[in-house]
Amino acid sequence: MKTILVNASAANTGGAETILRTFVSEIKKETQYKFVILSPHKFNLAEKHITFEYAKTSGFKTVWFTIKGIGKYVKKYSPNKIISFNNLNYIFKPGIGITYFHQPKALEKGYSDVKIKVYQFIISKFLKKNTFIVQSEYIRNKFLKMFNYEEDEVISCWPGFIIPKQDTSLNSKISSNFKHKGLLPIAYASPHKNVKSLEEIYGFLEENNIEITTLLNPANNYLSASKNINSIGAITRQQLFGLYKDIDFLIFTSKDETVGLPIFEFLQTGKPAFVYAADYAIEFNKQFGNPENLVLFKDAEEFKTLFLQKINCTSKPFDYSKGEWYKIIDLI
The missing domain is CATH 3.40.50.2000 (Glycogen Phosphorylase B;)
Structure with a gap:
């Protein structure tokens, strides 16, 4: 059984947490793999092929943990693939990295933000053997132009989303x-x-x-x-x-x-x-x-x-919730 290490240490709130929850929902049926998820959240799951280890990072701590700090988990689990939701990935085994990229500012030149410059440097110099996952063709084209990766190294994957079974009125x-x-x-x-x-x-x-x-x-x-x-x-x-x-x-x-x-x-x-x-x-x-x-x-x-x-316009609802997560599973 292949072991997949998933780094989601920065997926604490907002869109990042939403993406993580959607991913976890998608891999419930992928019982042929063992998933170890590093996350601030521990979901109560019946599925035995998914386990969690607590890891919570933010800011530059996320950068360090992602490119080097997860080494202890790599040593512990000897993963076949490392999926990172932190825009970067483990730099010492780039050939097994699948990086979910969702930082549009890193696709623009001229930012004075040091963190963005660090992202750009690491992606350019250390992660050329990674496969990058982006959420749209628009971002894919910008990524290819910015970093000069091969076409098959950057894949567009519509994320979709989970609709809660029940909602709460406010x-x-x-x-x-x-x-x-x-x-x-x-x-x-x-x-x-x-x-x-x-x-x-x-x-x-x-x-x-x-x-x-x-x-x-x-x-x-x-x-x-x-x-x-x-x-x-x-x-x-x-x-x-x-x-x-x-x-x-x-x-x-x-x-x-x-x-x-x-x-x-x-x-x-x-x-x-x-x-x-x-x-x-x-x-x-x-x-x-x-x-x-x-x-x-x-x-x-x-x-x-x-x-x-x-304001009074109504449109026939279209289902945007179905994601293309199979594209990531196919890379495993």
């Missing part, structure tokens, strides 16, 4: 006094998330009796105060899917993503998702045949116009 946290209720499903106000752009439409929200709920921590004051903005902080996936049912529209302001899974989770409701027209969003719009309820806007003024035109 109606008590949403005011019933507004005509339209929206959601900004962003919990961290990194610069590329572009959440400050919401302030450009405060007047429009007030004039049209619109409330936007965000997942930002209200104590951090990422946005200036407005009675039309309701920040509730981080929530569970069950609560998130409950919110999808309770709100009328989604707004997504990010300028750069590998996917932006909440967009596609919400599109399944058939209700409109207003998404900033960044390159990744434009490419996904093409990839999925220009969904009627995926509404791209270039700036605040275009958002206002399109909102009034599309």
Whole structure:
């Protein structure tokens, strides 16, 4: 039986945790392999071929642990393959590495961020024998251009997502006094998330009796105060899917993503998702045949116009949840 070591030490919250949970769900049926998962989370599974070892990292600790620190686990388990969800991988056995890459900033030149420069250096110099997994053809093309890898060394794999069996309503946290209720499903106000752009439409929200709920921590004051903005902080996936049912529209302001899974989770409701027209969003719009309820806007003024035109738009739901994880299993 082949042993697969899975490094997900940084998959603590957000999209990274979602991807890990989806992966674990997918490998439940792959009983011909033994999976050892290094993770901050230990799932209660009946499957005996999947085991967990606690490992939690962040920042530069993740870089060190990924490229060198997991050596003790490599020695302990003698894996046939090492799957890393940390953008990098173990540099001393690059030929057995499968690296899940989801850091779009590393695909751009000119970043002053030291961590991004470290990513770029390690990928260029030490991981040429890895197979890299990315989430879209758009990111694959950027990766190939940036790092000059061979075509078959970078594979596009749509991640899909797990829909909770039950959702939890958060109606008590949403005011019933507004005509339209929206959601900004962003919990961290990194610069590329572009959440400050919401302030450009405060007047429009007030004039049209619109409330936007965000997942930002209200104590951090990422946005200036407005009675039309309701920040509730981080929530569970069950609560998130409950919110999808309770709100009328989604707004997504990010300028750069590998996917932006909440967009596609919400599109399944058939209700409109207003998404900033960044390159990744434009490419996904093409990839999925220009969904009627995926509404791209270039700036605040275009958002206002399109909102009034599309807020009552409904589309036949399309299933975006099915992933292409078989592509990773085939590499094992």
